Amino acid sequence: MTSPASTDPVPPQLSAGPRLAQGPAADEGLARRLRALACTAPLHDLDTRKANLAGEYSVYAMAEVALAAIDLVTLNMDFDTGADHEQIVARLLPRVAAQAPHRPATEHERVARWVLENLINVGSVDRGFRAVYGTFGADGVYIRRDYDFKLIEEVPGQGGSVYLRTTDEAVNVLVGALDTDVTSAQIAAEVKLEVLISRGRLADAQLAAEQARYRTVQYAETLRRTLEATRRNVRAVDWLNAVPDMIAEALDHVADRYRHENAILNNIRKSRDEAETGADPKTAEHKRRAAELVDIVKDCIRRHTQLQSRLLEAGPLFRAEQDRQAFAEPTTRTGLDLYGQLVAPLLPLPFDRASRVTDAFFARGTGLRTPASVRVGDLVDLLLTPPVEREHLGAEMPEPDLIATPDDSRFSEEQLASAMELLDLEHDAPRRLSGLLAEARRRDPDLPYLVALLAIHAASPPVGTAYRQGEERLLFAVDDGTPLDDPEFGGADLILGTALLDAAGMTADRTEAA
Amino acid sequence: MSDHQAEHGAAWGEPGSGETPRAPVPEPPGGAVTPADAADAARLVSFGLQPKLLPARDAEYADLLRRYREESSFARIADAVATGLGLVVLEVSARAGMAVTAAEDSVFAVRMGDYARRASTDSADRFLHGLAHLAVAAMAFPRPEDLADDGYIGRITVNGVDAFVRQACRRLEEKAEEEGENTDPATDAPGLESAWRVYARRSATGATKDARRLAGSTTGIIGKAMAFLTDSGFLHRTGDDAGGAYRTTARYQLQVRDMAGGAAMAELLALGVVPVTDGSATLLPPPDPDDLDLVADAGLPFHS
Numbered sequence: 001m002t003s004p005a006s007t008d009p010v011p012p013q014l015s016a017g018p019r020l021a022q023g024p025a026a027d028e029g030l031a032r033r034l035r036a037l038a039c040t041a042p043l044h045d046l047d048t049r050k051a052n053l054a055g056e057y058s059v060y061a062m063a064e065v066a067l068a069a070i071d072l073v074t075l076n077m078d079f080d081t082g083a084d085h086e087q088i089v090a091r092l093l094p095r096v097a098a099q100a101p102h103r104p105a106t107e108h109e110r111v112a113r114w115v116l117e118n119l120i121n122v123g124s125v126d127r128g129f130r131a132v133y134g135t136f137g138a139d140g141v142y143i144r145r146d147y148d149f150k151l152i153e154e155v156p157g158q159g160g161s162v163y164l165r166t167t168d169e170a171v172n173v174l175v176g177a178l179d180t181d182v183t184s185a186q187i188a189a190e191v192k193l194e195v196l197i198s199r200g201r202l203a204d205a206q207l208a209a210e211q212a213r214y215r216t217v218q219y220a221e222t223l224r225r226t227l228e229a230t231r232r233n234v235r236a237v238d239w240l241n242a243v244p245d246m247i248a249e250a251l252d253h254v255a256d257r258y259r260h261e262n263a264i265l266n267n268i269r270k271s272r273d274e275a276e277t278g279a280d281p282k283t284a285e286h287k288r289r290a291a292e293l294v295d296i297v298k299d300c301i302r303r304h305t306q307l308q309s310r311l312l313e314a315g316p317l318f319r320a321e322q323d324r325q326a327f328a329e330p331t332t333r334t335g336l337d338l339y340g341q342l343v344a345p346l347l348p349l350p351f352d353r354a355s356r357v358t359d360a361f362f363a364r365g366t367g368l369r370t371p372a373s374v375r376v377g378d379l380v381d382l383l384l385t386p387p388v389e390r391e392h393l394g395a396e397m398p399e400p401d402l403i404a405t406p407d408d409s410r411f412s413e414e415q416l417a418s419a420m421e422l423l424d425l426e427h428d429a430p431r432r433l434s435g436l437l438a439e440a441r442r443r444d445p446d447l448p449y450l451v452a453l454l455a456i457h458a459a460s461p462p463v464g465t466a467y468r469q470g471e472e473r474l475l476f477a478v479d480d481g482t483p484l485d486d487p488e489f490g491g492a493d494l495i496l497g498t499a500l501l502d503a504a505g506m507t508a509d510r511t512e513a514a
Numbered sequence: 515m516s517d518h519q520a521e522h523g524a525a526w527g528e529p530g531s532g533e534t535p536r537a538p539v540p541e542p543p544g545g546a547v548t549p550a551d552a553a554d555a556a557r558l559v560s561f562g563l564q565p566k567l568l569p570a571r572d573a574e575y576a577d578l579l580r581r582y583r584e585e586s587s588f589a590r591i592a593d594a595v596a597t598g599l600g601l602v603v604l605e606v607s608a609r610a611g612m613a614v615t616a617a618e619d620s621v622f623a624v625r626m627g628d629y630a631r632r633a634s635t636d637s638a639d640r641f642l643h644g645l646a647h648l649a650v651a652a653m654a655f656p657r658p659e660d661l662a663d664d665g666y667i668g669r670i671t672v673n674g675v676d677a678f679v680r681q682a683c684r685r686l687e688e689k690a691e692e693e694g695e696n697t698d699p700a701t702d703a704p705g706l707e708s709a710w711r712v713y714a715r716r717s718a719t720g721a722t723k724d725a726r727r728l729a730g731s732t733t734g735i736i737g738k739a740m741a742f743l744t745d746s747g748f749l750h751r752t753g754d755d756a757g758g759a760y761r762t763t764a765r766y767q768l769q770v771r772d773m774a775g776g777a778a779m780a781e782l783l784a785l786g787v788v789p790v791t792d793g794s795a796t797l798l799p800p801p802d803p804d805d806l807d808l809v810a811d812a813g814l815p816f817h818s
Binding site: 120147153358 | 563565601614615616618620621622623624626629637638640641643644645647648649651652655656657658661672673676679681682683684686698699700701702706707708709710711712713715716717718719720721730731733742743746747748756757765769770771773774775776777778779780781782784785787
């Protein structure tokens with residue numbers, strides 16, 4: 001370190017005395033730890049950069065908010081989608097608000113959004129982070145390398161929406177179990193949980209249960225990717241060994257966890273329900289924690305069930321895809337295997353060399369464009385046209401050209417009012433249609449038609465609708481077999497009456513039923 | 515016999531009834547070309563330059579196509595017109611129409627710089643745009659048979675293509691990790707970064723202020739490629755699921771099979787990479803077909 005000469009590559013045979021082994025083997029562990037360290041940098045960075053924000057934000061613990069955000073996104077990740085951006089902001093708010101309760105809510109929201117956007121790293125084109133570290137190569141040459149990673153990534157959801165997912169790096173940083181096997185870590189967490197519960201240390205038990213849940217989510221995520229790949233291309237996934245092994249492992253795991261978590265659930269439920277709710281606040285706290293733990297374990301079980309159903313779908317999916325992809329009648333012509341012969345060999349190449357291949361494909365695979373020919377006259381016009389200002393509100397709506405539609409109603413409003421008045425019968429005094437028609441005819445020669453129409457309408461009154469709308473009276477018509485004797489109308493001389501509806505009672509019934 | 519002739523005459527006479535009686539005239543022995551023939555041939559090529567136009571929808575187009583197939587001298591003129599314009603004739607048929615494509619350095623060729631502005635300055639963007647087109651083709655024709663089979667119609671979505679490439683990248687990453695290789699690129703030699711890493715680190719999507727797709731994201735790049743191919747008459751948009759769903763056209767199959775695939779292969783071989791496949795599926799049968807020990811409770815015919 002002190003001598004500048006020590007940084008020069010030294011031929012191994014000349015070096016004397018014990019020294020740290022150089023080369024890839026020794027550096028691998030170091031590189032891994034450096035990468036792990038790098039993943040935490042964005043969180044520290046938040047607290048460093050909060051001073052640059054306009055305003056006094058030092059009161060907020062940004063790293064804490066960031067870790068909480070990663071937690072929230074991880075827990076809200078499902079099989080198909082990720083977490084909703086707005087939902088995460090909303091759930092972060094209580095924590096942000098607790099850090100500075102006297103500040104306005106808009107500021108809290110601003111902080112939450114700032115943290116989330118920085119975790120996505122919205123400003124960069126990759127929307128990710130890059131750390132630089134150095135390693136010694138096999139030939140002893142020191143190489144600086146770029147490590148690119150993301151903490152929260154945006155994934156496309158249904159209908160063009162964007163969801164958030166935490167990356168493996170983020171989950172690893174969060175759980176603090178770097179470079180460990182998913183399954184074994186899960187088992188370790190389980191054992192820990194059981195021991196903790198048996199000793200009554202529920203606070204630690206909750207932590208362990210949450211860790212187990214992170215692991216479960218991570219496991220599900222790996223499986224989701226594999227199944228998706230199979231649906232696309234059977235050959236892209238190793239269905240001979242890797243996937244069956246993984247599915248078998250996952251099914252074993254689900255069965256195992258299910259049994260285990262049900263046992264835990266019963267155990268905690270017992271401790272939750274049996275613990276005395278005395279005046280002792282400590283016991284009350286235990287009970288509350290146990291209740292929380294029950295929720296967490298329930299969520300674990302729900303996730304396992306979801307995972308299992310996906311696992312069971314995997315076989316039929318594979319067979320169907322294999323039928324489609326592998327057992328179809330072979331054509332006599334041989335074609336180019338675009339994936340196997342182009343994409344797959346291309347991807348491991350350095351990208352400036354790979355570009356030559358993609359350029360060749362692009363040049364001949366995009367088809368043709370007829371070039372637009374420009375006339376000088378058009379060009380002058382085009383250049384002299386002032387640019388169209390982009391309206392914030394969009395194009396101006398044209399004034400609608402309204403045409404007054406002629407009033408072609410058969411009856412006027414006055415006639416309707418008059419007919420309704422005529423049909424406004426006392427509930428205990430029904431009348432015959434013939435009488436009503438005669439009275440209507442005296443008022444207006446056109447009115448009997450309207451009255452007859454309303455009477456026929458009342459022959460089958462919409463009782464249910466009237467009830468639902470809270471009507472108190474309803475016109476009804478009954479045919480008792482008497483023929484109608486009228487110069488203009490024929491048919492039955494209906495009896496018209498008004499029924500009273502118990503609207504208030506109905507409403508009460510309805511609310512009870514609901 | 516006379517009936518047959520009458521029918522034949524009617525069939526030919528009807529579409530070109532108002533024009534010069536070109537069809538019934540037998541081919542002159544010397545192959546004398548009239549200016550009218552040249553005009554018709556050029557008209558056929560101009561139809562071919564409108565890739566979205568279907569012969570089934572345009573009687574004149576269908577007529578000229580039939581003439582191309584039946585009169586060899588007319589076909590030669592049409593081919594010559596196309597070649598003179600800097601076009602390559604891929605196929606002339608009822609299903610694909612006059613399928614022509616731009617020859618290299620033709621005025622009709624699409625240039626990367628015109629296609630995406632960023633691509634001319636940023637080599638990573640240039641690569642991603644090219645890869646998007648290759649991936650769309652690979653996803654549309656996943657197996658060699660699909661590319662060879664004239665009746666095959668590929669169905670693809672924007673998100674599907676992205677997931678497909680990401681999966682391939684992930685496999686490479688896992689493989690590199692298994693081999694204990696440090697795949698992080700050297701800082702001072704950006705061009706040496708593995709191609710899959712460039713794709714993997716670009717974000718798949720991103721929220722934008724105006725709810726449009728983030729242009730620089732991989733789904734944005736693939737979406738652009740698919741929209742462009744749709745304008746080229748290579749894809750048909752069928753829906754909005756999964757970022758946009760499309761199906762392939764006969765022209766696209768021809769273009770990939772006869773032009774793009776071969777050119778890219780030649781370039782790959784020039785780089786000294788010789789992909790070895792036997793043209794068949796790489797999914798292998800189980801080593802011992804009689805050994806049908808199933809995984810307990812798996813419900814799956816997997817060989818444990």
